[in-house]
Amino acid sequence: MDRFMWTNGLLEMNETLVIQQRGVRLYDGDEKAKLEVGVVLLSTHRLLWRDLKNHECCICIPLSQIIFFEEQAAGIGKSAKIVIHLHPAPANKEPGPYQNSKFSYIKLSFKEHGQIEFYRRLTEEMIQKRWESTPASQPITATAGLKTGRTRAVGIVGIERKLEEKRKETDKNISEAFEDLSKLMEKVRLSVITFHTAAKEMVELSRSIASKIKDKQGDITEDETIRFKSYLLSMGIANPVTRETHGSGTHYHMQLARQLGDILQAPLEERGGMMALTEVYCLVNRARGMELLSPEDLVNACKMFESLKLPLRLRVFDSGVMVVQLQSHSEEEMIASAIDSVSEKGSLTAEEFGKLLGLSVLLAKERLLLAEKMGHLCRDDSVEGLRFYPNLF
Amino acid sequence: MSFEWPWQYNFPPFFTLQPNVDTRQKQLAAWCSLALSYCRHRKLYTLDVLEAQESPVFNNKKIERKLSVEAIQVVFEELRKKGNLEWIDKNKTRCLIMWRRPEEWGSLIYQWVSKNGMINSVFTLYELSNGDDTENEEFHGLEEWMLLRSLQALQAEGKAEIITLDDGKGVKFF
Numbered sequence: 001m002d003r004f005m006w007t008n009g010l011l012e013m014n015e016t017l018v019i020q021q022r023g024v025r026l027y028d029g030d031e032k033a034k035l036e037v038g039v040v041l042l043s044t045h046r047l048l049w050r051d052l053k054n055h056e057c058c059i060c061i062p063l064s065q066i067i068f069f070e071e072q073a074a075g076i077g078k079s080a081k082i083v084i085h086l087h088p089a090p091a092n093k094e095p096g097p098y099q100n101s102k103f104s105y106i107k108l109s110f111k112e113h114g115q116i117e118f119y120r121r122l123t124e125e126m127i128q129k130r131w132e133s134t135p136a137s138q139p140i141t142a143t144a145g146l147k148t149g150r151t152r153a154v155g156i157v158g159i160e161r162k163l164e165e166k167r168k169e170t171d172k173n174i175s176e177a178f179e180d181l182s183k184l185m186e187k188v189r190l191s192v193i194t195f196h197t198a199a200k201e202m203v204e205l206s207r208s209i210a211s212k213i214k215d216k217q218g219d220i221t222e223d224e225t226i227r228f229k230s231y232l233l234s235m236g237i238a239n240p241v242t243r244e245t246h247g248s249g250t251h252y253h254m255q256l257a258r259q260l261g262d263i264l265q266a267p268l269e270e271r272g273g274m275m276a277l278t279e280v281y282c283l284v285n286r287a288r289g290m291e292l293l294s295p296e297d298l299v300n301a302c303k304m305f306e307s308l309k310l311p312l313r314l315r316v317f318d319s320g321v322m323v324v325q326l327q328s329h330s331e332e333e334m335i336a337s338a339i340d341s342v343s344e345k346g347s348l349t350a351e352e353f354g355k356l357l358g359l360s361v362l363l364a365k366e367r368l369l370l371a372e373k374m375g376h377l378c379r380d381d382s383v384e385g386l387r388f389y390p391n392l393f
Numbered sequence: 394m395s396f397e398w399p400w401q402y403n404f405p406p407f408f409t410l411q412p413n414v415d416t417r418q419k420q421l422a423a424w425c426s427l428a429l430s431y432c433r434h435r436k437l438y439t440l441d442v443l444e445a446q447e448s449p450v451f452n453n454k455k456i457e458r459k460l461s462v463e464a465i466q467v468v469f470e471e472l473r474k475k476g477n478l479e480w481i482d483k484n485k486t487r488c489l490i491m492w493r494r495p496e497e498w499g500s501l502i503y504q505w506v507s508k509n510g511m512i513n514s515v516f517t518l519y520e521l522s523n524g525d526d527t528e529n530e531e532f533h534g535l536e537e538w539m540l541l542r543s544l545q546a547l548q549a550e551g552k553a554e555i556i557t558l559d560d561g562k563g564v565k566f567f
Contacts, residue, residue, distance in 0.1 A: 347405070372412070372413055372416075375413050375415050378409075378413070378416050379411065379412070380458075382405065382457075387406075389404070389406045391413075392400075392401075392404060393401070393411075393423065
């Protein structure tokens with residue numbers, strides 16, 4: 001923590017903000033720092049931390065001082081953390097909240113998630129080293145303040161000096177080793193990303209195969225095509241939006257809504273433009289695999305469809321049943337199809353209608369009730385159940 | 394002469410009170426006209442709700458549907474609003490049904506009286522409803538309370554006056 005120095009929190013001329021994340025607590029080594037929870041900001045040159053309430057309270061370290069950093073996964077009652085190992089503070093460092101510290105690393109504890117995205121951006125910045133190519137107008141205190149030259153000394157002082165130098169040498173070696181490790185980690189990360197894209201391509205490829213099979217019709221039955229397709233569709237979302245990657249709150253729900261928009265388009269078209277929210281919930285969570293979604297988050301994301309101008313809508317029927325439907329899915333058509341089917345058969349129950357259209361009973365009933373509400377159908381409620389008839393009155 | 398059932402009588406939804414307001418209005422109108430025409434056909438003047446539920450009007454055995462007591466009460470209430478029905482008791486279990494309103498009966502009687510040139514003559518109520526002269530008229534066999542009400546309606550119009558005779562009531566037409 002003694003590496004930090006006070007700052008006014010303003011960015012320099014050539015410095016740009018990369019990412020910021022709320023709800024971050026600082027740790028001096030393993031101990032909680034004597035600071036509240038605040039906002040951590042990553043710029044092209046520095047890592048800044050600002051108190052949530054008192055904006056005057058703002059501290060920073062230059063990125064050049066970072067040796068190595070690693071993730072620490074969250075546990076029960078513990079937030080995920082990023083551990084940052086730092087070079088020792090230069091002698092001419094400006095004052096900061098800590099005069100000295102026994103630790104050479106700090107931790108960022110993410111109370112409100114967002115650590116994955118932050119880690120990614122920090123990695124990018126550390127690779128690009130933009131602070132070297134475009135130095136900030138006011139040069140930030142450099143690390144190169146180490147003593148040079150060898151002082152001749154004898155006696156105990158001399159031995160002590162030698163030991164000191166040896167220690168420094170070891171420190172340097174460790175730092176280099178860490179840097180190598182960091183490069184290795186980066187390589188691993190890159191290969192993971194390539195794997196993700198490969199997986200995505202694979203899904204797309206198999207989709208095209210599915211459509212080709214469907215076109216040819218060959219000796220594969222419709223039923224089998226559907227089953228094959230359902231396997232492929234449930235294969236998963238390549239990179240699900242999670243609280244870890246996008247933090248909590250509105251931003252998270254917006255991103256989630258966008259992703260839902262992408263993955264629900266095809267299943268909705270297949271099901272006649274409408275799906276019960278429970279059905280959507282199952283489908284989405286199956287596709288997400290491990291990154292399960294809470295019902296609340298799903299509803300909140302669905303509520304965003306309209307403001308994000310996505311072609312989907314969340315609709316609440318009078319009975320309280322919630323469905324996701326395509327915007328193009330018009331009510332008139334829905335009613336017309338209900339009237340057609342009922343007129344054709346003379347009368348229908350919700351079960352029969354559902355079977356006829358391949359809908360769930362719940363949705364079939366909602367459609368019939370809608371048509372009734374518009375005055376196109378009427379009901380016969382007897383011991384045999386609820387049947388709908390064309391409105392002949 | 395057999396009673397001719399309307400088409401709705403064989404339409405199962407007819408026996409379920411419709412939740413849609415417009416549909417329900419049409420349904421109730423159909424029920425009102427069915428109930429009145431049936432009562433007229435059978436010359437019924439009083440009805441009991443529970444008994445009515447078992448009568449063929451509200452109970453179609455062929456399609457196994459019958460109107461619930463609540464629905465019957467809704468239909469009766471609708472008839473009351475139109476002036477065709479009056480409850481006898483507070484609990485609304487029995488009612489008087491008037492397939493012609495008193496004013497309509499009154500004018501029918503008055504037409505017959507004036508056609509036969511008997512204005513200014515006096516009739517007993519029994520003569521009007523059960524006399525030989527009125528045998529071919531529609532009001533022949535009208536129950537006394539109904540007849541009295543029709544005459545009261547005429548009296549209000551100034552076309553008749555009810556007088557008390559030794560052995561009952563009489564009426565003089567003007």
